[in-house]
Amino acid sequence: MPVKFRDYYEVLGVPRTATDEEIRKEYRKLARKHHPDVNRGNKSAEEKFKELNEAYQVLSDPQTRKKYDELGANWKAGSEFTPPPGWQAGKSTQFRDFSDVFGGDGGHGDFSDFFESLFGRRTAGRAGRASRAKGSDVEAEITLSLEEAHHGVTRSITFQATETCSTCGGTGAKDGKTCPTCHGAGVVRRRKSLEVTIPSGVHDGSIVRLAGQGEAGVNGGPAGDLLLHVRIEPHPLFKLVGDDLELELPVAPWEAALGARVLIPTLDGSVEMTIRAGTQGGQRLRLRGQGLNQRGGKRSDLYVKVRIVIPPKLTSEEKELFQKLAAVSRFDARTLLPRRE
Numbered sequence: 001m002p003v004k005f006r007d008y009y010e011v012l013g014v015p016r017t018a019t020d021e022e023i024r025k026e027y028r029k030l031a032r033k034h035h036p037d038v039n040r041g042n043k044s045a046e047e048k049f050k051e052l053n054e055a056y057q058v059l060s061d062p063q064t065r066k067k068y069d070e071l072g073a074n075w076k077a078g079s080e081f082t083p084p085p086g087w088q089a090g091k092s093t094q095f096r097d098f099s100d101v102f103g104g105d106g107g108h109g110d111f112s113d114f115f116e117s118l119f120g121r122r123t124a125g126r127a128g129r130a131s132r133a134k135g136s137d138v139e140a141e142i143t144l145s146l147e148e149a150h151h152g153v154t155r156s157i158t159f160q161a162t163e164t165c166s167t168c169g170g171t172g173a174k175d176g177k178t179c180p181t182c183h184g185a186g187v188v189r190r191r192k193s194l195e196v197t198i199p200s201g202v203h204d205g206s207i208v209r210l211a212g213q214g215e216a217g218v219n220g221g222p223a224g225d226l227l228l229h230v231r232i233e234p235h236p237l238f239k240l241v242g243d244d245l246e247l248e249l250p251v252a253p254w255e256a257a258l259g260a261r262v263l264i265p266t267l268d269g270s271v272e273m274t275i276r277a278g279t280q281g282g283q284r285l286r287l288r289g290q291g292l293n294q295r296g297g298k299r300s301d302l303y304v305k306v307r308i309v310i311p312p313k314l315t316s317e318e319k320e321l322f323q324k325l326a327a328v329s330r331f332d333a334r335t336l337l338p339r340r341e
Contacts, residue, residue, distance in 0.1 A: 008055035008068065016069070020060070020133075027056040028136055028215065032162075036183035053184075060133065060218070135162070135215035135224035142208075142228045144198065146235040146245075150267045150293050152200035159194075159226065162187040162216045170216070187216040196228065201295040203243055206230040237265060243300040245291040246284075250309045251275060264304060266290045273304065281308040 009016050012026050030052050039045035059065045140159045164170040165182035172184040182188050198208060207227050214224025232240065239246045249264065259277035263270040264287065273287060283306045291300030311318065 006055075008058050011051055011055040012059065020062075023056070023059050024133060024218070025136055027052060027060070028162075031056075031185065032189065035185060035189075049183075049185075133218035133221045135217040135221065137224040137227050138214040139227045139229065141231055142196070142198070143231045143233055144202070146232055146238060146240075146292075147267060148198065149202050149204075149230070149232050150200065152198055154195060154197045157194055157196050157228075159192055160189060161192055161214055161226070162189050163192075163223070164216045194226075198228075198230070199295075200293045202230045203292065203294075204230065204232040204240060238267070238302075241303065243292060243294065244303060245300065246303045246305060248305045248307050251279070251281075251306050253308055253310060256280070256306065256308050264290075264302075266302060267292070275306070279306055281306055 009018070012018075012023060012030065014023055014026050018026075031049065034045045034049040034052065036046055036049060057064075058068050138159060138161045140157065142155065142157060144153065165172075165179060165186055165188050167181035168174045168179035168186065170186040172179050172182060172186040174180065178184045179186075192213070194210070194213065196208070196210065202208065207229055210226040210228065212223045213226035217223050237247060239248075245267075247264065249262070251260075251262075255262070255275055256279045257277065259279075260275045261272055262275055264273045266287070268290075271287065271290060273285065275285075279285075285304045285306065287302040287304060289299045290302035293299055314322065
């Protein structure tokens with residue numbers, strides 16, 4: 001008897017060339033959107049959730065996907081369809097026990113006529129398990145101060161991720177019925193809290209991977225990972241230039257002209273640096289190994305950019321001294337202007 005053809009690729013919104021990972025990611029995204037926990041009492045969302053599961057059951061396993069693809073790409077979803085010879089029930093045995101997904105008597109009534117016309121009606125304990133698959137990774141952002149990135153820090157973070165349902169152990173069924181906690185999905189979405197140790201030496205854009213803290217795996221597969229993207233917040237003194245630090249240092253005119261020994265702040269306290277006589281404004285002086293800690297025990301450099309400043313208000317004596325300097329000096333700063341051709 002003809003049934004309505006179902007395009008499982010269209011159900012998941014993926015092309016027929018989609019990889020296993022693309023299929024899994026799209027399924028999880030749509031399953032979260034239409035999950036009964038999120039849409040309580042919404043029958044259309046519940047039906048969509050079942051439809052997604054049916055499509056994923058077929059396309060997530062390489063053997064059943066290959067067999068489904070033998071039908072070709074020219075069938076139109078919703079058109080009448082009669083299974084070709086060789087599709088008798090029981091020919092494909094790669095599906096999971098469907099009672100694990102929706103509970104009840106092997107899933108009868110939860111899968112479409114089209115599905116049962118191709119793969120037959122499954123009964124509990126007779127169908128094989130779907131292949132295990134690792135859960136999706138979860139991405140989050142963590143913001144650190146420059147000092148925390150330099151020294152390392154332990155922080156408490158919270159994020160959303162799925163985990164295996166503790167009521168049904170991930171099977172989706174409890175006492176022969178649909179699990180009342182996960183509604184057959186085998187996973188539940190939880191707000192998770194973790195104490196995370198960020199090692200010394202991370203930089204802006206680093207990714208810290210926490211294994212097994214992502215989305216729950218499929219059919220008992222391992223959980224995905226949590227990927228923490230590190231962002232370093234602006235600092236009042238230091239500027240990040242690649243892996244190095246830059247500090248703008250105010251210098252008095254006489255210090256730049258005569259030279260001086262000055263204290264320079266670093267992330268580990270102050271160090272002394274020599275300002276050589278004749279130092280110009282805008283010059284960058286390097287303090288080797290006084291920047292950020294790096295992985296492997298190395299350390300970047302700190303660059304000191306000289307900014308010459310004058311006293312905002314001169315005393316009468318300072319004014320007199322500057323006047324004497326102006327009278328005796330033969331230096332003309334305008335000679336430093338670029339010449340016109």
